[in-house]
Amino acid sequence: MKKNSFVWHPNTQMKEWSSFDTIVKAKGMWLTTSNGIHLLDGVGSMWCNVWGHSKPELVNAIMSQSKKVQHSSMFNLTNEPAEKLAKNLIKLSPGMHRVFYSDNGSSAMEIAFKIALQYRKNVGDKNKTKIATLKNGYHGDTFGAMAVGYVPEFFGKFKKQLFPTIQFPVPNGYRIPKGYSFLDYQNFCLDKIETEFSKDGKISTFVMESGAQVAGGVIIFPKEFQKKISNLCKKYDVLLVLDEIATGFGRLGSMIQYTEQKCTPDIVAYGKMLTGGYLTMAATLTSKKIYDSFLGEFNDHRHLFHGHTFTGNPIAAGVANENLRLYQKNNLIDKIQKTSKIFKGYYNEILKLDIVGDIRHKGMLMGIEMVKDKKKKTPINSKVSINKILFEVGKKNGIYLRTLGNIVMLVPPLAISEKELDLLLSRTIDTIKSAQNKLL
Ligand SMILES: Cc1ncc(COP(=O)(O)O)c(C=O)c1O
Known part of the structure; x- marks a missing residue:
């Protein structure tokens, strides 16, 4: 290890790396x-x-916002770029009504879980308390994210400290269990979900990456799989939380992956590409139904107890707005498909x-x-x-x-x-x- 480095690198056996390229x-x-x-x-x-x-346009967006307001919190205040970005995101995201900002994908997912679980309290539903998800999903490295996106090789050491979730198998065309065709196995996975949903009505929320599991091994969902889960969620009054942090904004070839998958989430999270990858920002969007359940008198204490220092940072929001403008101007989604x-x-x-x-x-x-x-x-x-x-x-x-x-x-x-x-x-x-x- 270089003697003058004090940096501990992410997901890295530091003993193995004698130095890092700068x-x-x-x-x-x-x-x-x-x-x-x-x-x-x-x-x-x-x-x-x-x-x-x-990219000059993004660098300029950062510079020009830096000269106006670098950071002013969203606590008691707001700022123009964050307001504009929220409007832009709502316009892009069918069924979504409000945007809650954070500064990384793990936090955006933690916020999604908190909103989903508190929603049940807000509407007085004491029965629905459990979170269900797909095996091998990944939603970040914080504790809630580890509990829901439990990849055993990554997080096994913390298993005892993680809250329980119900995990369902995922159809991976390369590793279909013996005796099944790929289609049979997809139906088997969906049947398992439906059986659990219909059992005792205790499942509050289903969480999944949208379109594909990325960190879990690039498992691209077969056609209709996500849509069918979305339909089951509707049928059994289970909230659907979609994680588009890695798969939205064109990564899989569509701006908003859930529109391609023809499903309607109750909550969706964006991150990574939101600012073009230049500054740290993530967003959790919810439907009106969810948002409205948090409204009440101050004394009801039903507002969302969550907030980060850099929530809605104006420089990050400014570069995100410019990034979105460039997507449109350059027809980026068409270009990606080509x-x-x-x-x-x-x-x-x-x-x-x-x-x-x-x-x-x-x-x-x-x-x-x-x-x-x-x-x-x-x-x-x-x-x-x-x-x-x-x-x-x-x-x-x-x-x-x-x-x-x-x-x-x-x-x-x-x-x-x-x-x-x-x-x-x-x-x-x-x-x-x-x-x-x-x-x-
Ligand atoms: C699908 C998904 N969700 C959440 C995250 C966590 O995002 P972050 O690393 O910004 O905390 C990641 C990160 O790779 C991801 O791929």
């Missing part, structure tokens, strides 16, 4: 290290970058690699699952970190990769050009090829 410049899709190495950003600054780095086709051209080449078992792709997201044995589908399970090996080899090939378990994740900035995406994919293939002996 990014000193970032422009377009490229990051430059202090050693002059140029890396094509395959991670999109942890899945949040929209336009690439140093550029995304580049991934398809590489399916065969990637699948031919010795250690690749499956690829899962939608929009600007691709997961490449690496296995020891293609027939048995045994995940590779190296004693050293797979991520570190691939990162180092990727660096030599001029790309920045961050691998999750045995899944290589490609999550580039949304506006990446076709040429740069071609480069990212061909260099990823070279990287997996060069690393495979070390990985097995």
Whole structure:
């Protein structure tokens, strides 16, 4: 470890990393290290970058708002950019009525759970107290988020401290249990949900990522799966909370993923791409029904007891407004759908690699699952970190990769050009090829 660094890095075995490359410049899709190495950003600054780095319009939005109001809290006050952004978000999000701001995705989800659970109290429903969710979902690293998005490998050490949730299986086309067709297994999962919903009426809320599970292994939901869950929620009076933090705003090829999935949540959370990936901001949106249940006399104490220092930060909101303007001006969603086709051209080449078992792709997201044995589908399970090996080899090939378990994740900035995406994919293939002996 570099002697002069005091930083503890996220999700990192610090003993394994003797030093970290320092990014000193970032422009377009490229990051430059202090050693002059140029890396094509395959991670999109942890899945949040929209336009690439140093986009002049976004930089200007930050600068111009910085000159007016840098921060003034939402406690007793409001600010223009946050008001404008809330209006913009409501316009984009069918069925939504109010926006509660926070500054990261985990908090946005915690807020969603608190709102959903308190809603039941507000309407005097004592029976509905449980939260249900899908196995392998991920909603952040704080305690509530860990309880609901419980990924055993990440959070097993805290299991005893986490509040209980009911978890249902997820259909993953690559790992269908023996004896089922993919469709049968989807129906099996949905039946399980319906059986539990209809049992004793105790389920208050169903929480899921919208469109796909990302951190849980890039599991893209089959057509209609989410819609059918949404229908079950309506049928059994269960609130639907959707997490669009990683999958909304074009990542999967639609601005608002739940409109593509044809379902109507009661609560939805956005984060990551909201500010183009430049500043930290997230938002939890609710329907009118939910919002109205919090209204009452002061003494009723039914308002939402939640608030963060940087809630509704005007600089973050200002850059988010500019980001949304650019989505429209540049028809970004159409562009993503076109550029995304580049991934398809590489399916065969990637699948031919010795250690690749499956690829899962939608929009600007691709997961490449690496296995020891293609027939048995045994995940590779190296004693050293797979991520570190691939990162180092990727660096030599001029790309920045961050691998999750045995899944290589490609999550580039949304506006990446076709040429740069071609480069990212061909260099990823070279990287997996060069690393495979070390990985097995
Ligand atoms: C689906 C989903 N929800 C929530 C979060 C948590 O967001 P944050 O890292 O901003 O707390 C993430 C982060 O990757 C995510 O992928």
